[in-house]
Amino acid sequence: MKKYAYTILAFLLCWSTACKKLDTLPPSIISDQDVFSSSAGVTAYMARMYAELPIEDFRYSPERGLNMFWIISPTSATTGEALSRDQNGSMQENTGLSTWSDCYRTIRDANYFSENIAKYAGNFTPDxxxxxxxxxxxxxxxxxxxxxxxxxxxxxxxxxxxxxxxSVEELKIPRTSEEKIYDFIGTDLDYAYANLPEKSQAGRANKYVAAGFKSRAMLFAGSVAKYNQISLVDGSGNRLCGIPATKAVAYFKAAYDAAALLEGKYDLYKKAWSATDKEAQYQNYVNLFFDATSGENIFVRQYHYPESVHGYDAYNVPRQLMGANGYSSEVNPTLNYVELFDGFPKNADGTIKTTTGGKYDLYTNTMDLFANAEPRLRATVVLPGDLMKGVSIEIRRGIYTGPTAGGISPLLPAGSTAHYPTANIVESANAAQTPYTLPNGKTMNPAGLSGYFTGDGTNSVSGFSIRKYIVPDKPTSLVLENRSDQTWIELRYAEVLLNRAEAAAELNALGQGDKNYLQDAFTQVNAIRERAGATLLTGTADVSIDVVRKERKKELGFENKQYWDMRRWRVADKEQNSTVYRTLMPFFSANDNKYFFDARLDERNSRYTFDPRWYYEQISQNEIQKSQNLIQNPGY
Amino acid sequence: MKKLFYSIALSALVAAGSSCKKTDNYAAPDVTLKGTVTDAGTGKSLQTEQGSGTRIKLLEISWSANPTPFYISSYQDGTYQNTKLFAGKNVISAEGAFVPLVQVDASGKTIVDKSQTVDVKDVTTVNFSVEPFLRIEWIGDPVLNADGTITTKFKVTRGTANPDFQQNVSDVAVFINSNNYVGNNNYDNRYTPKLSGDAANATIGATTTLTTLGGALPGKRSYFIRVGAKMQYGLNYYNYTDVKEVKIP
Known part of the structure; x- marks a missing residue:
């Protein structure tokens, strides 16, 4: 019995010690105090917000949304810049994504910080x-x-x-007008410009980042004001979709002025550039995307293996450089994209010239056709036969074994999307190839090492591959998913110059004469062209809105910008209306021992049609269920 | 003791199990709503395309004053039907390539409201008479030429006298396809001739003749033809003629 008494006493003693402290914060939960009272805590808070920032980088595709590693439906394959075996049409962003709610979480984080940091201001300097x-x-x-x-x-x-x-009712905040949101963005960025320092750690904002983003946002607003046809007005007179056309000038001026703030603060990357050497211009343009000290980088998102990674190389290298995961060649630039550039034979209508007098032109090597191509084109796109990582990227559709006396006539009628005839053409279904014996006794695989394979499609389906952002010296053993960590350049000075040139061209077209806008657009476009190694414009008479837009497509291709440009210009439904994009198929003629090229419509017959409703994307039904005051965009 | 424990546990299980049995005894939806959207000028049904064309908007006000809209897409001939609706009081309107039945001015005030409030039950028919943006009429049937192409004659006119809905015509096309679901959402662009910009706008009021592109059409099959035109308003929906079939020997 005594034993029980002691046990009970010991048990009760345990209780008494617990009485001591009840009013204590749970040690497992980080409180405001822990975060906001030290600069390390604030840096961690900032890091989270920057990581959440909704930018379309290496981890974005319209199919799978922001910050998702798997990018096999690349953005550029929805815009016509590229073809991909896994993305065969135009699309609005997948409506099952949580972009809306993710953005509001980030907005809450930013608001929370702004409202609470003042309480801890004593720990820090005002700066x-x-x-x-x-x-x-x-x-x-x-x-x-x-x-x-x-x-x-x-x-x-x-x-x-x-x-x-x-109350819940109070929290069901209705949509406000599109114009008010843009004005709010402008005001916030002006505040940021006034309060941020001149320089910042890479990956964080400084005042010029704010100004650069302002030029981007205001240009978007100006374009919507000028080109949009869609209107949605709520019961209180807020125009939820669309901006009055009269506001276009003010927005374009705001874009122009914001872009001009960066003049002299950043410059176009020209470290390896030479005015007279095309090879140097090419190398310089390749390097631009990998030099951490580049004076062109304004705002970047950094990656670092193993804690923050993406798989850009693994998904997009040419087939012959494929890594162990078995992915490759998801981004294959279209011939339409390549034809925007100069430096190869062209027909009167601007398309590539591959025939003379109805017979194919013959070349010893596939690169001969592109011998004088613009250096920026070579640095953006892997042309058939060009070098990457020290090897020639071999792209060949097949071997033509037919008679060649008097030249070879086109294999298919113009505009055909049919497969090639099998008579006189040897081709390969996949990478396991059976070599073909040429008349001279040598053997050759029917298809190149990077395609085209008629069966499995794991190859360059357009006749081109992507070079921009592919790390030039990454060993194949490291070409794996979640193993790439090159920096994403979200905003570079070239875009700011193009924003400025476009705003200037628009202001000129709208009859604004307070500055010589045309001259300014001319200067900016030529600065971009000079660095690219392209032909310069000869005078202001050459400048038009279309010229600036074309320059933008070339300079910012495959950087996930054209997806938005096509929307804000409201041209997507014109450009993509049952559109089949073009490809360039190199053939080897066995009897000539030479190559010829067939420019044709995509053999897979992928048709792109952009629905005009997508200019305003569908608001997820989940969000409308949460807040019934949200009005859906027109047409959904 | 053990027996008691088991019997309690068993009865608890049975109780828990029986509560799972919930039959949804609400009657399955069996109400039909159907109707036609007709052109007020001609009295014929208004041709459209499925997906990006006419749709019927239902606001069920039996339960809520601010309901989430429910839509029924119309067939391409302008009729619509849904046989799986619940009975209820609905405010019904239609959207498409015609003068909107509900119009809101810049201050958000509703200035025109031609929607119908209907008790939908059993089989209910609700028709709409609308003014299309553009009215396109055939001038004769499409003609198969000796060279294997097809020539189509048609006339585009304004469907409404309201100047707010008389924007410039931006595109006119003679859509060709090998099945009868033909329109801007489904056509063969190798053969389909198109006009845009000023050339499209010039078709207003005049007889227009267009011939298929791409040389002779492949033989031994039928082609389906339909003329579409759209103007720069809202979501740029097309107005259409009906579909005509041309047999190529």
Whole structure:
């Protein structure tokens, strides 16, 4: 019995010790105090917000959304820049994605920071606090821009919402007008510009990042004001979709002025450039995407193996450089994209010239056709037979074994999407090839090492492969998913110059004469062209809105920008209307021992049609169920 | 003791199991709503394309004053039908390539409201009479030429006198396809002739003749032809003629 008494006593003693401290914070939960009272804590908070920032980088595709490693449906294969075996048409962003709610989470993080950092201001210098407030505003503005460019006017939340202090009804905030959202973005970026320092750590905003983003957002707003036809007005007179055309001039001026703020602060990357050497111009343009010290990088997102990675190389290398995961050649530039450039034979209508007098032109090597190609083209696209990682990228559709006396006539009628006739053509279904014996006794595989394979499609389906952003010296053993960590350049000075040139060309077209806008557009476009090694414009008479747009397509191709450009110009439904894109198929003629090229429509017959509804994307039904005050965009 | 424990456990299980048996005894939807959207000028049904064309908008106000809209897509001949609806009171309107039945001005005030409030039950028919943006009429049947191409004659006119809905015509096309679901969403662009910009706008009021592109059409099959035209308004929906078949020997 005594034993029991002791046990009970010991047990009760345990209770008494527990009485000591009840009013204590749970040690497993990080509180505001822990985060906001030290600069390390604030840096960690910032890192999270920058990581959430909705930018379309290496981890984005319209099919799978933001920050997703698997990018086998590449953005560029929805715009006509490229073809891909896994993306065969135009699309709006997948409506099952959580882009909307993710963006509002980031906006809440930014608002929360802005409202709470003041309580801890005593721990920091005023400069530090101002910089952070500027960054929070920049992040909020960039996030609202991600929303407005997709959906038009969205609910404007500029402070932290709290439940249950506010009722559910109060929290069902209706959408506001598209114009108000753009003005809000402009105001936030002006605040950021005024409060941020001149220089910042890579990956974080400084005042010029804010100005650069402002030029981008205002140009978008100006384009919508000028070109949009869609209108949606709510019961209180807020225009949720569309901006009055009269506002176009003000937005284009805001874009122009913001872009001009960066003049002299950044420059076009020309470290390896030489005015007289095309090879140097090419190498310089390749290097531009990998030099951490480049004066052209304005805002970047850094990656680092193993904690923050992507798989750009693994998905996009040419087939013959394929890594162990078995992915390759997801991005294959179209002939339409290649034909934007100069430096190879062309027909009167601007298409590539591969025949003379109805017979194919013959070349000893596939690269002979592109011997004088613009250096920027070579640095963006792997042309058939060009070098990558020290090997020649071999792209060949098949071997032509037919008679060649008097030349070879086109294999298919113009405009055909049919397969090639099998008579007189040897081809391969996949990479396991049976060599063909040529008349001279040598053997040759019917298809190149990087395709074209008629069966499995794991090859260059357009006759080209992508070079931009592919790490030039990455060993094949490291070409794996989640093993790439090159930096994504979200905003570079070339885009700012193009924003400026476009705003200037638009202002000139709208009859604005307070500056010599045409001359300015001419200067910026020529700066881009000179660095690219392209033919320069000869005078201001050559400048038009179309010329600036074309330059933009060439310079910013495959950087996930054209997806939005086609939308804001409202040209996507014209460009993509049952459109089949073009490819260039090199053949080897066995009897000539030479190559010829067939320019044709995509053999897979992928048709691209852009639905005009997609200019304003569908708001996810989940969001409307959460807040019934949200009005769906027109047509859905 | 053990027996008691088991019997309690068993009865608890049975109780838990029986509560799972829930039959959804609400009657399955069996109400039919159907009708036609007709051109007020001609009295014929208004041709459209499925997906990006006419659709019927239902707002069920039996339960809520601010319901989420429910849509029924119309067939390409302008009729619509849904046989799996619940009975209820609905505000019904139509959307498409015609003067909107519900119009809102810049201040958000509803200035025109031609929607119909209908008790939908059993088999309900709701028709709409609308003014199309553009009215396209055939001038004769499409002709198969000696060279294997097809020539089509048609006339585009305004379907409404309201100047707010008389924007420039941006595109006119004679859509060709090898099946009868033909329109801007489904056509063969190797053969389909198109006009755009000023050339498209010039078709208003005049008889227009267009011939298929790409040389002779492949033989021993039928082609289906339909003329479409659209103007720069809203979502740029097309107005259409009906579909005509041309047999190529």
């Amino acid at each position: 530090q606090v101002n910089q952070w407030l500027g960054e929070a505003r920049f992040i909020r503005a960039a996030t609202y821009f991600a929303l407005v460019k997709r959906y038009g006017g969205v609910p404007l939340v500029d402070k932290v919402l709290s439940y249950p202090a506010q």
